[in-house]
Amino acid sequence: MSTTGRGLHGRVLDTLGPEITAGEYPPGSVLRTDELAQRFDVSRSVMREVVRVLESMHLVESRRRVGVTVLPSREWNVYDPQVIRWRLAGADRPRQLRSLTVLRSAIEPVAAGLAARNATAEQCAELTECALGMVAHSRGHKLEGYLFHDVAFHRVILTASGNEMFARLGDVVAEVLAGRTHHDVMFEDPDPAAVTLHVQLAEAVRARDAARAERLTREITEGALQELDILAP
Amino acid sequence: MSTTGRGLHGRVLDTLGPEITAGEYPPGSVLRTDELAQRFDVSRSVMREVVRVLESMHLVESRRRVGVTVLPSREWNVYDPQVIRWRLAGADRPRQLRSLTVLRSAIEPVAAGLAARNATAEQCAELTECALGMVAHSRGHKLEGYLFHDVAFHRVILTASGNEMFARLGDVVAEVLAGRTHHDVMFEDPDPAAVTLHVQLAEAVRARDAARAERLTREITEGALQELDILAP
DNA sequence: GTGACGAATAAGTCTGACTTTTTATGCGAG
DNA sequence: CTCGCATAAAAAGTCAGACTTATTCGTCAC
Structure with missing residues (x-):
């Protein structure tokens, strides 16, 4: 790795x-x-x-x-992927994870809104595919498969936004999601509500509904914040 | 530099x-x-x-x-300050400036909301001081002085958010603001509406009104987007 | 056509000598 | 005793050259 x-x-x-x-x-x-x-x-x-x-x-x-x-x-250049990886591997992992999750909550809704405007047909297809993959792995302790599709989903959103700065955060989001699955408590299956939100988000992007895409993503990231006991704005 | x-x-x-x-x-x-x-x-x-x-x-x-x-x-590590500076100095400066302004529009409202919760009394004081400085330099072609206080203002907001990832974007915002003043068209005095928004924002932060701080910042960044002919979400 | 062997190539590494900058020290003058 | 200047020391910066190692490409045999 x-x-x-x-x-x-x-x-x-x-x-x-x-x-x-x-x-x-x-x-x-x-x-x-x-x-x-x-x-x-x-x-x-x-x-x-x-x-x-x-x-x-x-x-x-x-x-x-x-x-x-x-x-x-x-x-420190805290956006350097290398530095992020080092810090996530170290002692202040929790603090780092919080910082990055807050960052996600700021970036991803805007990125999703842009994705709804700019996504290609291919990217829309990928998105629904990922969402379906998440659904398929949402029950029965298939956490690894779920994580894989979750990461891919968010990566597509960030890339489809058309903004290079957002696209470059794909790795960061991947680290955060992986961290939640592997290190923190997530023995059970993922929250069904989150799965639904992802499906709806894929749909909103395909429908070019930027406002709805942004709102749905905000709900997703607020869920991520709550998991870490960060009070939502 | x-x-x-x-x-x-x-x-x-x-x-x-x-x-x-x-x-x-x-x-x-x-x-x-x-x-x-x-x-x-x-x-x-x-x-x-x-x-x-x-x-x-x-x-x-x-x-x-x-x-x-x-x-x-x-x-490329597009968040590396060095890389950002190099690209801003080069040919695709306009594209870079757009990317960064979109990034600002995602980050700053959230940062302002957090600042309203976390800012120290001292930071609140700095904020109003900066806002006053902006007012003082808002008329009569005092663009350099205006820029100085504008940069300081946004830096305080990002720092006061308490999130290290946000704080680290202070330099980026400084570059964007400086770029607008120096290279792009800004012969006239700054938009009075923008000045007012900053004053109100300083007030909202001091009043610990997170929602209002976030909303005001969103207006500010939307103005920045419009200046670059980027359609606001 | 395929596979293996060998040669060429460019980065990787090490060593040791020398230079340059910056800090500390110590001496002398006031 | 203090201030300032000159000198020395310390550590990074630079350079040159020899050697190692991995990778690729070409050739030859099968």
């Missing part, structure tokens, strides 16, 4: 990145490239590349004669 | 990054590290660091025996 994997450089990043995002080094901590290279048993060249990437994510700042300083989390 | 600047590495990035995001190399194009190093007159070490950063932004992919392949824009 890890994206980086490839190469020595990636392996070091996969260790150091999570450590930093987990807050193991408080903001202002100073790391030395040489020490890190020694610790990970890699050359300074590799270590420098790692530091450069961390720097581009605004996790650290590298200054001469000082070292590599860990930045406060307020500076 | 450029963030990278520092070091040889940063200067190369500031040239190559914009070239890629401007679409100068079509997706699938292959660059060679050695050639690039020669072109920029830097060592391969430096060039490798640059490639690593571009790779972490998903602008390129580096594969052995093949070279550095430019990825399609659909893959």
Whole structure:
């Protein structure tokens, strides 16, 4: 599931990145490239590349004669998929999941409204297909199959919106949905009301009813907020 | 205004990054590290660091025996502030500005609603201060001063929402607002209605009226959409 | 046509020397 | 005692070159 994997450089990043995002080094901590290279048993060249990437994510700042300083989390590029993954794997997973769910509640209704205007016939077909898949896996502990179609559904919506910024959140939504299914409590079958809403949403998009699509999505995301005990606006 | 600047590495990035995001190399194009190093007159070490950063932004992919392949824009980390800046500086600035304005229209109303619940007394004070600043600079071609307070206003709203994902969009909103003032048509004074809305919004937040704050912000962002001839939902 | 083997290629890695910037220290002057 | 300047030290930045490794492509045998 890890994206980086490839190469020595990636392996070091996969260790150091999570450590930093987990807050193991408080903001202002100073790391030395040489020490890190020694610790990970890699050359300074590799270590420098790692530091450069961390720097581009605004996790650290590298200054001469000082070292590599860990930045406060307020500076981090929290939209970087890599950073999101690291944080979801770490200790403040719950907080992260809440932040992302609130983000979803802002983005997805608007995206659905746009999708209702811009979706191609093919995308409409995909949407109903996904909704049917959700229905088919909504009973009898078929959680994995349900999740698969749920993720695909939201991905299509975001893509069909025609807005690249929205489309790029597909992975984020996938992580959030997967997180709910795997880590949090969801032993039972999914809420039947949610399934119905998805079916209706697919229909609304195909009918080019933007207002209805937006309203239905708002109901869906409000459900997601309530699951995390976040009071709905 | 450029963030990278520092070091040889940063200067190369500031040239190559914009070239890629401007679409100068079509997706699938292959660059060679050695050639690039020669072109920029830097060592391969430096060039490798640059490639690593571009790779972490998903602008390129580096594969052995093949070279550095430019990825399609659909893959790019479009939320990376660096990437956003590069794209805003390039040819598809208008498209980018539209995407970001739509994003604003989704995020800011929700953020304002949360701000009305979570804002501290100090943040409320800042907000009214900014609103007053906007009023003071709303007549007589004081566009720069108006912009300054406008940016500060929206930054406070996003921060006060208490959601880190929203807070991180402060820079993006700043870029969009600055873009409108500097590049697009805005020779005259700002729309008086918009100014009023900001004043009312500051008031709504202080009064802890989330619904009203959200509604007012929706009006503000709808105005921004209309300025770019984007049909409002 | 297919499969395997081998050669070419470009990225990946390591090492060690050197440069540059920034900070701290310490000395001397006031 | 304090201020300021010069000097030294520390860590990142840069470079050059040699070597390794994975991948692809071409060729040859079957």
